[in-house]
Amino acid sequence: MKLISLAFFFLFCIAVRAQNFMVYDLSCEHKTNPMGIVELQPRLSWKIKSSERDMLQSAYQLRLASDDKFSKKNMVWESGKTSSDESVLVSYKGPALQTAKRYYWQVKVWNGKNKESAWSRPAFFETGLIGLNDWKAQWIEPVQDTTRHIPALMVRKEFSLQKKIASARLYVTSHGFYEFYINGQRVGDYLLTPGWTSYQKRLQYQVYDITGLLNQGKNAAGAMLGDGWYRGSLGWVVNWGIWGKKLGLLGQVHIRYTDGTEELLITDNTWKGTQEGPIVANGIYDGEQYDATKEIPNWNKIGFDDASWKSVQVATYDNSNLIAMETVPVRKIKELTPVKIFRTPKGTLVADMGQNMVGWVRLKVKGNAGQTITVRHAEVLDKFGEFYTKNLRGASASLHYTLKGGETETYEPRFTFMGFRYVALDSFPGELSPSSITGIVVHSDMPVNGTFACSDSLVNQLQHNIEWGQRGNFLDVPTDCPQRDERLGWTGDAQAFCRTAAFNMDVSAFFTKWLKDLAADQYPDGQVPFVIPDVLKNNSGTSAGWGDVSTIAPWTMYQVYGDKKILETQYPSMKAYVEYIRKKAGDSSIWKGGSVFGDWLYYKPRMESHTEPDGYTNPDMIATAFYAYSAKLLSQAAAVLNKTEDEKSYQGVFEKVKEAFNKNYVTSEGRIFSDSQTGYVLALMFDLLPQAMQPKATAYLTEDIKRRRNHLSTGFLGTPYLCHVLSQHGQTPVAYDLLLQQSFPSWLYPVKMGATTIWERWDGQKTDSTFQDAGMNSFNHYAYGAIGDWMYRVVAGIEIGKPGYKHILIQPQPDKRISFAKASYESSYGTIASGWEIKDNNFVFSVTVPANTTATVQLPNTETEKVKESGKSLQAVFKDVKQVGKNVQIELGSGTYIFEYSLSFTEKNLLP
Ligand code: BGC
Numbered sequence: 001m002k003l004i005s006l007a008f009f010f011l012f013c014i015a016v017r018a019q020n021f022m023v024y025d026l027s028c029e030h031k032t033n034p035m036g037i038v039e040l041q042p043r044l045s046w047k048i049k050s051s052e053r054d055m056l057q058s059a060y061q062l063r064l065a066s067d068d069k070f071s072k073k074n075m076v077w078e079s080g081k082t083s084s085d086e087s088v089l090v091s092y093k094g095p096a097l098q099t100a101k102r103y104y105w106q107v108k109v110w111n112g113k114n115k116e117s118a119w120s121r122p123a124f125f126e127t128g129l130i131g132l133n134d135w136k137a138q139w140i141e142p143v144q145d146t147t148r149h150i151p152a153l154m155v156r157k158e159f160s161l162q163k164k165i166a167s168a169r170l171y172v173t174s175h176g177f178y179e180f181y182i183n184g185q186r187v188g189d190y191l192l193t194p195g196w197t198s199y200q201k202r203l204q205y206q207v208y209d210i211t212g213l214l215n216q217g218k219n220a221a222g223a224m225l226g227d228g229w230y231r232g233s234l235g236w237v238v239n240w241g242i243w244g245k246k247l248g249l250l251g252q253v254h255i256r257y258t259d260g261t262e263e264l265l266i267t268d269n270t271w272k273g274t275q276e277g278p279i280v281a282n283g284i285y286d287g288e289q290y291d292a293t294k295e296i297p298n299w300n301k302i303g304f305d306d307a308s309w310k311s312v313q314v315a316t317y318d319n320s321n322l323i324a325m326e327t328v329p330v331r332k333i334k335e336l337t338p339v340k341i342f343r344t345p346k347g348t349l350v351a352d353m354g355q356n357m358v359g360w361v362r363l364k365v366k367g368n369a370g371q372t373i374t375v376r377h378a379e380v381l382d383k384f385g386e387f388y389t390k391n392l393r394g395a396s397a398s399l400h401y402t403l404k405g406g407e408t409e410t411y412e413p414r415f416t417f418m419g420f421r422y423v424a425l426d427s428f429p430g431e432l433s434p435s436s437i438t439g440i441v442v443h444s445d446m447p448v449n450g451t452f453a454c455s456d457s458l459v460n461q462l463q464h465n466i467e468w469g470q471r472g473n474f475l476d477v478p479t480d481c482p483q484r485d486e487r488l489g490w491t492g493d494a495q496a497f498c499r500t501a502a503f504n505m506d507v508s509a510f511f512t513k514w515l516k517d518l519a520a521d522q523y524p525d526g527q528v529p530f531v532i533p534d535v536l537k538n539n540s541g542t543s544a545g546w547g548d549v550s551t552i553a554p555w556t557m558y559q560v561y562g563d564k565k566i567l568e569t570q571y572p573s574m575k576a577y578v579e580y581i582r583k584k585a586g587d588s589s590i591w592k593g594g595s596v597f598g599d600w601l602y603y604k605p606r607m608e609s610h611t612e613p614d615g616y617t618n619p620d621m622i623a624t625a626f627y628a629y630s631a632k633l634l635s636q637a638a639a640v641l642n643k644t645e646d647e648k649s650y651q652g653v654f655e656k657v658k659e660a661f662n663k664n665y666v667t668s669e670g671r672i673f674s675d676s677q678t679g680y681v682l683a684l685m686f687d688l689l690p691q692a693m694q695p696k697a698t699a700y701l702t703e704d705i706k707r708r709r710n711h712l713s714t715g716f717l718g719t720p721y722l723c724h725v726l727s728q729h730g731q732t733p734v735a736y737d738l739l740l741q742q743s744f745p746s747w748l749y750p751v752k753m754g755a756t757t758i759w760e761r762w763d764g765q766k767t768d769s770t771f772q773d774a775g776m777n778s779f780n781h782y783a784y785g786a787i788g789d790w791m792y793r794v795v796a797g798i799e800i801g802k803p804g805y806k807h808i809l810i811q812p813q814p815d816k817r818i819s820f821a822k823a824s825y826e827s828s829y830g831t832i833a834s835g836w837e838i839k840d841n842n843f844v845f846s847v848t849v850p851a852n853t854t855a856t857v858q859l860p861n862t863e864t865e866k867v868k869e870s871g872k873s874l875q876a877v878f879k880d881v882k883q884v885g886k887n888v889q890i891e892l893g894s895g896t897y898i899f900e901y902s903l904s905f906t907e908k909n910l911l912p
Pocket of ligand 1: 597781
């Protein structure tokens with residue numbers, strides 16, 4: 001396998017060299033070869049690889065056809081040579097696209113010297129069911145008990161196909177989870193479908209290519225239905241069947257025969273169903289109960305006798321909520337083998353997966369029919385080494401598997417997931433070996449985009465923990481935690497983490513979908529519910545820093561992906577939120593009562609310490625600061641969308657709130673009420689202070705950090721911006737003090753305690769190994785992982801110059817306590833890389849800028865004459881070099897560059 005990819009890589013390099021540049025990695029609406037596109041003008045993107053520096057696209061040509069040979073007769077659209085440097089999210093402008101059809105497309109580009117590339121390899125997208133009338137299927141509901149949690153349901157149907165099949169597609173969705181089968185084989189590898197949305201308003205359907213699964217002649221289709229988010233229990237209050245109490249399925253198969261004719265098969269009253277299957281109980285929080293003795297062999301194959309199954313009922317729903325799948329599917333991403341199997345002091349048999357992970361286990365077991373194994377899940381062991389599940393609160397997160405007996409049995413649950421590192425097995429027959437238990441890591445299949453590494457192994461473990469926090473909590477919606485009876489789309493957590501998330505993985509499609517659910521669930525008065533989808537309903541409302549995800553996340557996505565459409569789509573929601581606050585704040589411009597959660601989980605000293613102040617920040621000050629920030633982002637979004645009046649008006653709102661903020665919360669000496677780190681951080685980050693006051697506020701902030709012996713005291717709202725504010729105000733060494741701090745409260749304290757994910761609290765586990773309050777103590781909560789974006793943007797120095805990284809700023813701020821740092825980021829244009837190393841006071845700094853972008857690179861603490869690029873003087877290589885303060889600034893085009901110079905450190909071991 002490796003050899004093959006190596007061979008491809010060499011061929012690719014040869015191709016690039018032969019033509020100097022080539023087009024690759026084509027995508028449509030942020031996805032590779034997507035099925036189910038319903039946009040009328042889908043947007044196409046491509047990347048360019050060039051063996052020469054300074055590659056800029058001067059023109060492109062697109063063509064789109066109904067076959068991948070692009071024959072004249074099947075050509076749908078040719079753009080002609082179009083002068084443009086756009087290569088990301090370029091709109092299709094051809095004739096109207098047909099429903100349920102595959103289109104192939106390719107592109108070629110010209111460089112600045114009008115030299116032409118070869119055509120790219122073809123890519124495709126396939127349209128979904130564009131019109132509501134394209135849905136012919138009927139909702140089917142097997143006879144079921146709607147008064148309680150029920151076993152998973154099964155439905156089936158046999159049918160005959162008389163002719164040779166050219167292609168076949170399945171369009172399917174459900175109330176509850178579904179797994180679809182054709183002739184005994186599982187369709188596709190998507191999990192927990194149809195995904196989690198605000199179901200009454202938006203219900204996704206999936207599209208599958210099932211050509212290879214069907215036979216000419218007899219066929220059988222079947223599906224299993226589980227409670228899922230739709231019908232299961234959600235939220236910590238007793239709350240089930242939020243969207244409905246009946247499970248159902250809607251599916252249709254489109255078949256094209258080789259003779260050109262077509263056939264449509266639909267779910268209807270000819271299907272049959274049963275409630276008597278092996279999945280006796282299933283739930284997101286509680287796990288699964290599977291009785292293998294109740295398995296129904298061959299139920300999804302032809303020839304099965306379903307005489308005892310009951311005919312399904314047909315139901316009518318208003319299908320206007322049906323939408324094609326917008327996000328990437330949830331899949332099995334990795335498998336983990338236990339690193340240790342042991343018995344606790346009290347004798348519990350435990351497997352340690354070595355990593356706090358989310359998904360489930362696959363068991364291999366041999367035993368007697370009727371015997372039941374219980375599998376429990378935990379994130380941590382207590383100080384005595386015992387299995388600890390109290391912090392899961394009401395979630396039993398267990399599997400109960402009843403053996404059928406005989407040969408070795410393999411079992412994996414389907415309609416649940418767990419957050420765990422340790423697995424306890426009760427009544428496991430025989431010896432438990434590592435091969436009997438496998439951890440299946442499950443999450444939204446977002447391409448991994450970013451890497452960060454440096455010379456400090458604890459910081460590297462922190463980066464690992466951030467990444468795994470994301471793996472565990474980006475499961476169709478951005479959740480707070482994956483283990484206890486919560487696992488909800490908490491808005492504040494997503495707000496804090498979205499920029500970091502976008503560095504690690506491609507979250508464009510993921511947030512596109514979730515933000516639409518946010519807009520769908522937003523209250524008529526503009527309030528953004530605490531969680532999206534809104535399962536808390538009447539127990540919800542807006543809290544500052546939580547509701548602001550409605551402005552912050554779309555703005556972030558626009559910055560990162562250059563995607564204007566996401567701003568356009570979210571704009572009414574952004575505006576409604578700011579208008580809601582505006583009404584609440586009224587003429588005072590102070591948002592009183594707007595912060596329900598404050599600076600959530602800010603540092604509180606332990607009982608024994610009476611000398612240290614806590615990190616408390618006045619909630620109205622927080623609310624007013626976020627009000628100003630959201631108004632500013634709204635004004636900026638309006639500017640991008642050419643809404644000039646709104647731009648002016650919300651800039652005006654910002655100015656007014658800023659004035660009120662200063663009047664109410666800032667002293668003439670620049671002290672901010674309530675003198676907390678978060679207070680200074682928000683004021684500085686959101687540009688709320690007059691210029692002259694900024695150095696003073698920065699000084700109070702750094703004094704507070706010093707007084708706390710280089711410790712932070714921020715919560716969910718201050719933490720993401722803390723190091724950025726320090727760096728923006730000339731205090732990067734203090735930011736490094738915080739990053740490298742190992743004692744509580746700090747990012748590295750959990751790392752030192754053995755964490756493999758980010759903890760909800762700074763001291764989830766205390767130094768004496770006891771735990772924080774079990775009522776709220778998750779060990780997989782990504783919010784504090786928001787430091788990740790400072791590591792990419794400041795330590796490695798990869799920063800956005802123009803939206804979508806069309807222009808890149810590469811401006812690392814090194815510190816000698818770290819001898820090297822390197823990061824790469826796969827942008828929409830290609831790979832951006834920045835890496836530096838300090839060796840005997842020699843600074844080696846390498847930079848990669850993708851084709852069709854430009855960059856401003858800042859070489860820290862040096863002068864032009866002292867620097868060599870790949871052995872040559874800067875003037876010999878670059879046209880645009882200048883000294884900016886203590887740094888050298890160079891404007892450059894695409895390519896890879898290696899700068900080298902000797903670096904002097906003034907103060908102790910820090911850069912000036
Ligand atoms: C969640 C948080 C969330 C918070 C609101 C918690 O229960 O786990 O992450 O943001 O409530 O304060």
